[in-house]
Amino acid sequence: MLEKSDLAELRRQEFWSLLLAAPVYAFTVAVCRWRFGYRLEDLSAFRARLWEELGEFDGPLIWAANHLTLIDSFLIFWAVTPWSKIGRSKRIPWSTPEYRNYYHLGGWLQKRLIRALMYLCRCIPFLREGEDEASVRWRETVFQKCVQVLKEGGSVFVYPEAGRSRSGWLEPRRPKDFLGRLALEAPNAKFLCVYLRGEGQIATTVYPAQGERLRMTAELIPAVLPGETAARQISQRLFDKLGALQQDWFSRSALAKNCGGNDVVDLKSPLAREHFDEESREFDPEWTARHLTAAESKYLDAQPPAKRFSTFWKFFAAKEAAHKALAQSGIWTPTGGFWLLEADLFRRKVLHRPTGAQVSVAFTDEDEDKVHCIAVLRGGYIGDDDSPGDVLWGVEEVPQGRSPGEFARERCLEFIAKSSDDISSAATLAFTEEDGIPKVLRGGKTCDWGVSLSHSGRYAAYSFMAS
Amino acid sequence: MAFKRKETVIEAIDLNTITPEDGEKRITAGVKKYATNEANWSNADANTPYLGSIIGMGIESSNLADITMSIERQFLTKRTKRVPVSADGSEFKLEEGELGKLRILDGQDALAATPGLSIKMLMDLGHMPKNNAYLTKVVSFAYITTVGDGYKLSDALKKMVGKIEKLAGSERDEAVANLKAMTAQAKTYLDQLSDAAKLAASRQKTFAGDKAGYDSLSKELGVVTDKLKGLSASGDAAQIASLRAEEAEIRTRLKMSAAKLRVSEEVARQAGSRSAVEEAKVAEIKRILSETIAAAERC
Numbered sequence: 001m002l003e004k005s006d007l008a009e010l011r012r013q014e015f016w017s018l019l020l021a022a023p024v025y026a027f028t029v030a031v032c033r034w035r036f037g038y039r040l041e042d043l044s045a046f047r048a049r050l051w052e053e054l055g056e057f058d059g060p061l062i063w064a065a066n067h068l069t070l071i072d073s074f075l076i077f078w079a080v081t082p083w084s085k086i087g088r089s090k091r092i093p094w095s096t097p098e099y100r101n102y103y104h105l106g107g108w109l110q111k112r113l114i115r116a117l118m119y120l121c122r123c124i125p126f127l128r129e130g131e132d133e134a135s136v137r138w139r140e141t142v143f144q145k146c147v148q149v150l151k152e153g154g155s156v157f158v159y160p161e162a163g164r165s166r167s168g169w170l171e172p173r174r175p176k177d178f179l180g181r182l183a184l185e186a187p188n189a190k191f192l193c194v195y196l197r198g199e200g201q202i203a204t205t206v207y208p209a210q211g212e213r214l215r216m217t218a219e220l221i222p223a224v225l226p227g228e229t230a231a232r233q234i235s236q237r238l239f240d241k242l243g244a245l246q247q248d249w250f251s252r253s254a255l256a257k258n259c260g261g262n263d264v265v266d267l268k269s270p271l272a273r274e275h276f277d278e279e280s281r282e283f284d285p286e287w288t289a290r291h292l293t294a295a296e297s298k299y300l301d302a303q304p305p306a307k308r309f310s311t312f313w314k315f316f317a318a319k320e321a322a323h324k325a326l327a328q329s330g331i332w333t334p335t336g337g338f339w340l341l342e343a344d345l346f347r348r349k350v351l352h353r354p355t356g357a358q359v360s361v362a363f364t365d366e367d368e369d370k371v372h373c374i375a376v377l378r379g380g381y382i383g384d385d386d387s388p389g390d391v392l393w394g395v396e397e398v399p400q401g402r403s404p405g406e407f408a409r410e411r412c413l414e415f416i417a418k419s420s421d422d423i424s425s426a427a428t429l430a431f432t433e434e435d436g437i438p439k440v441l442r443g444g445k446t447c448d449w450g451v452s453l454s455h456s457g458r459y460a461a462y463s464f465m466a467s
Numbered sequence: 468m469a470f471k472r473k474e475t476v477i478e479a480i481d482l483n484t485i486t487p488e489d490g491e492k493r494i495t496a497g498v499k500k501y502a503t504n505e506a507n508w509s510n511a512d513a514n515t516p517y518l519g520s521i522i523g524m525g526i527e528s529s530n531l532a533d534i535t536m537s538i539e540r541q542f543l544t545k546r547t548k549r550v551p552v553s554a555d556g557s558e559f560k561l562e563e564g565e566l567g568k569l570r571i572l573d574g575q576d577a578l579a580a581t582p583g584l585s586i587k588m589l590m591d592l593g594h595m596p597k598n599n600a601y602l603t604k605v606v607s608f609a610y611i612t613t614v615g616d617g618y619k620l621s622d623a624l625k626k627m628v629g630k631i632e633k634l635a636g637s638e639r640d641e642a643v644a645n646l647k648a649m650t651a652q653a654k655t656y657l658d659q660l661s662d663a664a665k666l667a668a669s670r671q672k673t674f675a676g677d678k679a680g681y682d683s684l685s686k687e688l689g690v691v692t693d694k695l696k697g698l699s700a701s702g703d704a705a706q707i708a709s710l711r712a713e714e715a716e717i718r719t720r721l722k723m724s725a726a727k728l729r730v731s732e733e734v735a736r737q738a739g740s741r742s743a744v745e746e747a748k749v750a751e752i753k754r755i756l757s758e759t760i761a762a763a764e765r766c
Binding site: 070100101103104105106107110111200202205206207209210265271272274286287290291316320330331332333334335336337338339340353354355356403405424425427428429430431432433434436441442443444445446455456 | 500501518520527528529530531532533535536573574576577578580612616619620623627630634637638641642644645646647648649652673676677679680681682683684686687689690693694696697698701706719720723724727730731
């Protein structure tokens with residue numbers, strides 16, 4: 001329960017934010033339009049469609065959106081709210097920005113100006129980290145304030161992913177429970193699901209690039225459906241809806257949606273062992289320094305001697321596969337730029353250090369002979385112990401006398417055809433390349449399947465995304 | 468324990484005592500064991516790509532570092548004096564010093580896609596004297612990749628034509644639709660190749676993307692710097708330490724982003740002008756591709 005002082009504080013903030021809503025709105029829109037040059041595509045039609053539903057709904061509203069930059073809340077509020085609705089206090093959402101991200105920015109004056117702006121934008125600072133009593137109490141108070149706002153028929157804006165997406169992809173199969181919990185406290189509420197993104201937004205950034213044209217899609221859905229009693233159930237439905245909006249956004253985008261990669265390494269190839277000393281079970285440090293970052297080398301050194309050889313090649317395969325997935329999104333890594341990628345084999349992630357984009361990886365075929373890795377930046381799920389994911393792959397031995405590259409291409413098309421009832425035979429498909437990236441043609445059209453090819457020594461491997 | 472190399476002992480030679488042509492031959496010989504396309508390797512010249520099997524030597528990506536290490540093993544240089552460029556000494560540049568082992572630092576070999584470009588890299592880094600007469604024979608990285616794309620397109624088209632001849636009915640119709648799309652793509656490529664400015668414009672897109680990434684990271688650094696400024700009076704030592712670590716990580720990433728930006732900037736610049744040897748390579752691939760397009764259109 002909230003203390004009286006908390007409630008009074010909430011009322012005071014509501015009063016001031018409503019009183020100054022018009023100038024604050026004008027200021028933020030002016031900054032977005034003229035300082036950053038942002039444009040919102042098809043804005044009038046988007047608002048008209050949305051307010052047709054929103055105008056008739058008087059109950060509490062939970063805004064839920066994808067999260068790529070630090071100023072998404074301003075952009076989404078601008079996209080959703082026309083001038084004519086600025087006076088409707090219950091439709092101005094309360095937000096919960098991370099305290100450490102916003103409340104200590106800059107020197108004495110800048111800090112106070114930002115805090116004032118956040119106050120007027122109805123922000124309730126949230127503390128994500130910390131398990132001490134004060135931090136836990138802080139989080140609980142924020143949650144109760146959000147509940148209070150909703151119980152009074154107001155609006156709350158929360159990012160369901162709880163942070164900016166490092167891959168630039170909202171993954172529906174990894175729901176977080178916070179919004180489900182909130183919805184259960186206000187079952188008559190509705191979720192306003194928004195997906196907003198620009199064509200130039202590949203990964204997480206502080207702001208969208210100057211002059212970015214942002215396109216949005218939105219839908220209003222019930223917060224709790226009859227029979228829903230668990231927070232996870234509600235969150236999963238919400239994530240599925242946001243996932244569908246994301247699919248819709250990408251269906252009208254020039255960006256490739258499916259960005260996947262793969263890489264196979266023949267562990268028995270003599271060249272793979274060239275820099276490995278069988279007695280000491282160590283790699284030539286000069287060789288590893290050309291491939292691994294300091295953190296990766298540390299991990300490799302910590303491995304038991306028997307595992308070092310395969311661990312090195314797992315790093316290599318993960319980086320190669322991630323490099324291919326990144327290339328499909330337009331993030332280019334120079335040839336041999338292993339130092340620009342950092343793999344975390346425990347978390348199964350590869351970080352592209354210049355952009356901060358994060359790729360998920362998984363090892364699918366791993367034995368004494370070979371290691372095969374698949375990677376997904378966006379477009380689908382890489383899979384886990386419970387779910388097979390959206391990537392289909394094959395690893396095969398190359399027959400004697402065949403060109404490994406050609407064999408991989410041929411088998412990949414046959415595999416795609418075999419995996420789909422709609423494709424009569426591999427002959428109806430063809431490989432082409434766009435900017436050095438392999439693409440499959442079907443009926444004369446390029447398919448967005450995130451296809452990837454690899455070969456090493458005796459093996460050829462291929463993968464594509466069925467999402 | 469010192470690592471014992473298994474390969475044959477190579478007598479390294481001072482880069483200042485050999486001609487670029489000799490250096491090029493040694494570089495090509497040094498990568499022999501990694502080349503999977505023996506014919507292309509045997510006929511390799513300054514402009515034969517290390518990677519790729521159609522016109523390249525067929526070296527696999529897992530042996531990319533071996534190319535650089537092979538060059539390092541074969542040559543000696545006077546640029547051996549390490550001069551720190553970062554406060555902690557972790558980063559350095561190489562200046563004139565005693566004759567010693569050649570060292571190619573991270574990212575310096577990003578454009579060294581052929582033996583000729585490897586020699587150019589050694590000249591650019593001051594390991595061997597600049598020889599303009601030799602450099603006129605070297606095709607730039609931008610044109611090596613562009614011409615390579617043309618050969619891949621031509622190869623894919625030829626194979627598609629061969630495949631279609633064996634098909635009938637609806638399968639053939641679908642394959643012909645694919646062939647038409649590939650032919651259109653090849654024509655677009657030829658159109659782009661007809662004018663250096665058009666090619667430069669397309670490479671400029673990659674540069675613009677990298678530039679946007681660099682700018683975005685600079686902003687990220689600005690935010691962390693602002694947070695540190697705001698927190699400095701608070702005395703929250705743990706939070707300040709965490710932000711300092713974040714700041715250091717972003718600075719490292721920014722340096723990497725700058726290195727990547729230099730590469731794409733160089734490629735965009737190279738694509739905008741053509742030397743005589745590049746004109747000849749472009750003319751050759753235009754001829755080959757035009758013939759393949761003609762064969763495809765007869766299908």
